[in-house]
Amino acid sequence: MEAKNNLRQLIQMFSPFDARELDKIIDCFEPRLIKKNAILLAEGEISKEFYFINRGCIRTYFITKQGHEKSRYLMIEPSIGTALTSFISQKPSFEFIDALEETELLAISHKDFYRLVDEIPQWKNFYLKIMEMAYSFQNRKIESLVTLSAKERYDQLIKENPKVVQRLSNKIIASYLDIKQETLSRLKSK
Amino acid sequence: MEAKNNLRQLIQMFSPFDARELDKIIDCFEPRLIKKNAILLAEGEISKEFYFINRGCIRTYFITKQGHEKSRYLMIEPSIGTALTSFISQKPSFEFIDALEETELLAISHKDFYRLVDEIPQWKNFYLKIMEMAYSFQNRKIESLVTLSAKERYDQLIKENPKVVQRLSNKIIASYLDIKQETLSRLKSK
DNA sequence: ATGATTTTTTGACTCAGGTCAATGTTTTTT
DNA sequence: AAAAAACATTGACCTGAGTCAAAAAATCAT
Numbered sequence: 001m002e003a004k005n006n007l008r009q010l011i012q013m014f015s016p017f018d019a020r021e022l023d024k025i026i027d028c029f030e031p032r033l034i035k036k037n038a039i040l041l042a043e044g045e046i047s048k049e050f051y052f053i054n055r056g057c058i059r060t061y062f063i064t065k066q067g068h069e070k071s072r073y074l075m076i077e078p079s080i081g082t083a084l085t086s087f088i089s090q091k092p093s094f095e096f097i098d099a100l101e102e103t104e105l106l107a108i109s110h111k112d113f114y115r116l117v118d119e120i121p122q123w124k125n126f127y128l129k130i131m132e133m134a135y136s137f138q139n140r141k142i143e144s145l146v147t148l149s150a151k152e153r154y155d156q157l158i159k160e161n162p163k164v165v166q167r168l169s170n171k172i173i174a175s176y177l178d179i180k181q182e183t184l185s186r187l188k189s190k
Numbered sequence: 191m192e193a194k195n196n197l198r199q200l201i202q203m204f205s206p207f208d209a210r211e212l213d214k215i216i217d218c219f220e221p222r223l224i225k226k227n228a229i230l231l232a233e234g235e236i237s238k239e240f241y242f243i244n245r246g247c248i249r250t251y252f253i254t255k256q257g258h259e260k261s262r263y264l265m266i267e268p269s270i271g272t273a274l275t276s277f278i279s280q281k282p283s284f285e286f287i288d289a290l291e292e293t294e295l296l297a298i299s300h301k302d303f304y305r306l307v308d309e310i311p312q313w314k315n316f317y318l319k320i321m322e323m324a325y326s327f328q329n330r331k332i333e334s335l336v337t338l339s340a341k342e343r344y345d346q347l348i349k350e351n352p353k354v355v356q357r358l359s360n361k362i363i364a365s366y367l368d369i370k371q372e373t374l375s376r377l378k379s380k
Numbered sequence: 381a382t383g384a385t386t387t388t389t390t391g392a393c394t395c396a397g398g399t400c401a402a403t404g405t406t407t408t409t410t
Numbered sequence: 411a412a413a414a415a416a417c418a419t420t421g422a423c424c425t426g427a428g429t430c431a432a433a434a435a436a437t438c439a440t
Contacts, residue, residue, distance in 0.1 A: 062333070064336075064337040065337070070336050070337070072329075072332070084325065084329075085325070085326050085329050088322045088325070088326065089326070094333070124314065124318070127318070128314070128317070128318055128321065131318065131321040131322060131325060132278045132321060134325050135274065135275070135278070135321060135324050135325045135328060136275050136278065136279070138325060138328035138329055138332060139262075139274075139275050139328055141332060142262070142328060142331060142332055142335070143252070143284070145332070145335055145336070146254075146260050146335070146368050147254045147255070147260070149396075149397095150396075150397065151396095169416095169417070169418090170417075170418065171416090171417065171418085178336050179397075179398090180397075180398060180399085181417080181418075181419095182397090182398080182399085182418085182419080182420085183396090183397055183398075184418095185418060185419050185420080186397090186419085186420085189419085189420095339426075339427095340426075340427065341426095359386095359387070359388090360387075360388065361386090361387065361388085369427075369428090370427075370428060370429085371387080371388075371389095372388090372389080372390085372427090372428080372429085373426085373427055373428075374388095375388060375389050375390080376389085376390085376427095378389095379389085379390095381440100382439100382440090383438105383439090383440090384437100384438080384439080384440100385436105385437080385438070385439090386435105386436080386437070386438085387434100387435080387436065387437080388433105388434080388435070388436080389432105389433085389434070389435085390431105390432090390433085390434095391430105391431090391432090391433105392429105392430090392431090393428105393429080393430085394427105394428080394429075394430100395425100395426105395427095395428080395429095396425105396426100396427095396428095397424105397425095397426100398423105398424080398425080398426095399422105399423080399424070399425095400421105400422090400423085400424100401420105401421090401422090402419105402420085402421085403418100403419080403420080403421105404417100404418080404419070404420095405416100405417080405418070405419090406415105406416080406417070406418085407414100407415080407416070407417085408413105408414080408415070408416085409412100409413085409414075409415085410411100410412090410413085410414095
């Protein structure tokens with residue numbers, strides 16, 4: 001299946017895997033087709049799956065007590081991720097996951113994911129690498145929030161992830177940059 | 191030595207270790223006494239050590255292009271940490287580390303740290319746990335920055351980490367909360 | 381102890397980005 | 411293809427937090 005081959009490739013980019021072990025890993029992923037706007041994880045639920053996005057786009061976001069959406073992480077194919085904080089702790093998530101487009105993904109359960117961490121040293125290393133990358137990504141996000149103006153954050157995103165800006169609505173981009181839709185609209189016309 | 195015993199205790203709180211292996215780990219840490227305001231890592235240098243703070247306080251911070259200090263992580267005894275992004279990638283750090291008080295710490299080199307990751311499975315698990323916690327901490331910080339007002343962030347810090355507020359100067363607290371010293375001063379008199 | 385440096389407080393003013401509201405424009409549904 | 415819903419733009423106005431400056435208080439060094 002095409003999606004599984006793509007996942008195989010992505011995993012091997014991180015570090016070389018024994019073919020047999022890689023098969024065992026890939027076998028744990030199950031394909032799923034997600035409709036646009038479908039919610040994969042609601043606030044308060046426990047994040048029990050980890051995803052590979054083969055086609056489409058999902059995001060994690062949360063809702064402030066003022067009722068505003070804040071997007072944290074946008075996953076456009078090919079990419080991997082989940083609501084990590086809840087996935088790690090197996091406590092209720094403060095984040096949602098939803099699909100921004102019709103999305104074809106592969107999902108592995110928390111149970112299988114951690115079983116593989118114990119059984120396959122290479123997979124533990126892979127997990128460690130994911131955590132390192134996720135950490136660095138978050139750190140970078142804080143740096144941007146704290147040091148850059150709204151305009152500078154927008155310019156940075158265009159420069160570093162033009163695909164995202166082209167493909168997603170202003171509403172989503174604004175909530176990702178932590179600015180209002182109206183502000184983004186004004187920024188663009190400058 | 192007292193510091194090493196404290197470190198031993200802290201490590202065992204994460205997960206049980208074989209005594210012999212724990213000795214091997216502890217042996218890799220070397221004690222050091224840091225003067226107040228001393229810089230342990232400057233921007234542009236590579237983070238080559240990981241610390242256990244036995245007495246005192248150090249922090250990581252960076253300087254914006256406007257010349258303002260932003261503190262990211264405050265470590266008061268007993269605690270562990272370093273400039274993680276650079277430590278992980280072994281690329282030049284955008285962060286500084288300095289001592290906010292005279293500090294007694296134990297340091298392990300990057301080389302030893304990762305050698306132990308390869309040699310001692312329990313230590314790899316420990317490292318994984320550190321990464322998970324660091325990630326969740328950063329995630330929480332983003333949530334605070336994005337959803338709370340300056341006053342709310344200050345109140346949250348007092349509630350969750352009163353020790354820090356009592357012990358450190360307003361200047362440091364303000365830079366940690368990402369507000370100006372003047373603003374913090376006004377907040378307090380409300 | 382005392383002078384020097386650093387930190388904290390207070391006041392007056394500014395401004396980036398938010399809010400609210402109205403009007404276009406695109407997308408979705410039937 | 412029309413109606414409805416969601417999204418984007420624009421204008422007028424507001425506000426939380428920053429800036430600049432100066433004085434008061436605390437801390438440090440000799």
